[in-house]
Amino acid sequence: MKGRFGEFGGQYVPELLVPVLEELDNEFEKLKKDNEFRKELDYYLGQYAGRPTPLYFAERLSKKLGGNAKIYLKREDLLHTGAHKINNTIGQVLLAKKMGKKRVIAETGAGQHGVATATAAALFGLNCEVYMGANDAKRQVLNVYRMKLLGADVRIVDIGSKTLKDAINEALRDYASNSKETHYVIGSALGPHPYPNIVKYFQSVIGKEAHAQIMDAEAKMPDYLVACVGGGSNAIGLFSGFLKEDTVRMIGVEAGGKGIASGKHAARISGDGKKGVLHGNLSYVLQDNYGQIRETHSVSAGLDYPSIGPEHAYLYELGNAKYVNITDSEALEGFHLLSETEGIIPALESAHAIAYLKKLVLKCKQEDVIIVNLSGRGDKDVAHVAELEGVKI
Numbered sequence: 001m002k003g004r005f006g007e008f009g010g011q012y013v014p015e016l017l018v019p020v021l022e023e024l025d026n027e028f029e030k031l032k033k034d035n036e037f038r039k040e041l042d043y044y045l046g047q048y049a050g051r052p053t054p055l056y057f058a059e060r061l062s063k064k065l066g067g068n069a070k071i072y073l074k075r076e077d078l079l080h081t082g083a084h085k086i087n088n089t090i091g092q093v094l095l096a097k098k099m100g101k102k103r104v105i106a107e108t109g110a111g112q113h114g115v116a117t118a119t120a121a122a123l124f125g126l127n128c129e130v131y132m133g134a135n136d137a138k139r140q141v142l143n144v145y146r147m148k149l150l151g152a153d154v155r156i157v158d159i160g161s162k163t164l165k166d167a168i169n170e171a172l173r174d175y176a177s178n179s180k181e182t183h184y185v186i187g188s189a190l191g192p193h194p195y196p197n198i199v200k201y202f203q204s205v206i207g208k209e210a211h212a213q214i215m216d217a218e219a220k221m222p223d224y225l226v227a228c229v230g231g232g233s234n235a236i237g238l239f240s241g242f243l244k245e246d247t248v249r250m251i252g253v254e255a256g257g258k259g260i261a262s263g264k265h266a267a268r269i270s271g272d273g274k275k276g277v278l279h280g281n282l283s284y285v286l287q288d289n290y291g292q293i294r295e296t297h298s299v300s301a302g303l304d305y306p307s308i309g310p311e312h313a314y315l316y317e318l319g320n321a322k323y324v325n326i327t328d329s330e331a332l333e334g335f336h337l338l339s340e341t342e343g344i345i346p347a348l349e350s351a352h353a354i355a356y357l358k359k360l361v362l363k364c365k366q367e368d369v370i371i372v373n374l375s376g377r378g379d380k381d382v383a384h385v386a387e388l389e390g391v392k393i
């Protein structure tokens with residue numbers, strides 16, 4: 001069925017949004033096949049965002065972890081604005097412009113997706129409004145100011161829990177009433193159909209490049225792919241390049257927070273999530289016995305979301321990908337490990353993927369090749385890490 005990954009995904013939205021999403025789906029499918037659009041997208045990904053990103057052999061990290069496997073890093077951290085999110089926002093804002101939209105809106109939790117959307121909106125000259133929960137805006141004053149510098153209006157959402165899920169609800173309401181001139185830029189591979197497909201399409205450039213790069217470097221397919229999973233866009237972007245290679249094992253790393261038993265985590269698949277509907281699609285969702293959405297926790301804001309993109313739920317059920325979790329303190333270890341062995345300070349989200357390597361290499365044979373998606377750089381997290389570790393700077 002359209003928009004389904006097995007039983008997952010779908011389009012659980014108010015009647016009002018159905019024709020809007022259908023138009024988006026049609027326009028997207030048309031533009032995907034349009035050579036001019038592809039050329040323009042490639043131009044901005046190359047000349048503006050900094051693609052292709054290197055696939056870097058992390059020799060000292062590989063040695064430090066016992067030398068059992070060769071670890072390669074896909075360097076999405078080197079992109080403009082510091083993470084893979086720009087691949088999606090450039091794609092969607094260009095799509096909006098081609099559809100004749102004058103305005104884009106977005107939701108943001110910690111502000112990363114808001115900044116990436118505001119950046120692309122400035123690049124293409126579209127108006128931009130970003131919905132953000134009042135509590136999030138208070139915690140992330142720097143990103144609020146960044147968005148304003150980029151010419152965006154930040155709409156503070158002062159209802160409900162005053163965080164990301166309330167911001168998403170407001171953005172959906174805005175989209176439903178203003179869709180004629182407005183495109184809603186969703187930030188990860190989730191939401192109602194066709195969003196999971198759109199976001200995957202724009203992030204698939206990661207996997208496409210990595211496939212060619214590893215062939216050049218090793219003349220064989222990797223044995224493992226490892227990526228952190230918030231909504232799941234950087235992971236599905238990498239995985240998508242290898243879905244046809246049945247020897248490649250794919251591992252998604254969720255936020256284990258303070259441990260599964262504590263209930264303070266965001267491990268939807270590897271923890272105690274159950275099937276449910278959130279933000280327009282069916283997937284694994286952290287919920288209580290009454291189906292109410294649970295509070296989540298992670299040291300990294302980007303992994304702190306109660307649901308996971310529907311294609312990951314499907315890959316898990318098929319047994320094609322495996323999902324694990326890494327706690328806050330393990331992630332902090334990973335953060336230091338990569339900084340000290342390679343001179344690369346990773347985003348706390350990506351540090352979850354790095355931390356998992358310590359466990360993975362125990363199972364590896366000498367010639368095994370691992371590709372880790374380094375989804376973002378850690379500049380944004382430095383002050384937070386110092387505070388967590390009681391360091392005064």
Ligand SMILES: *Cc1c(COP(=O)(O)O)cnc(C)c1O
Nearest residue numbers: 188230231232233234302349376
């Ligand atoms: C937002 C973010 C993530 C999580 O989002 P996905 O959609 O799961 O990729 C991971 N890493 C970084 C650096 C991020 O900014």
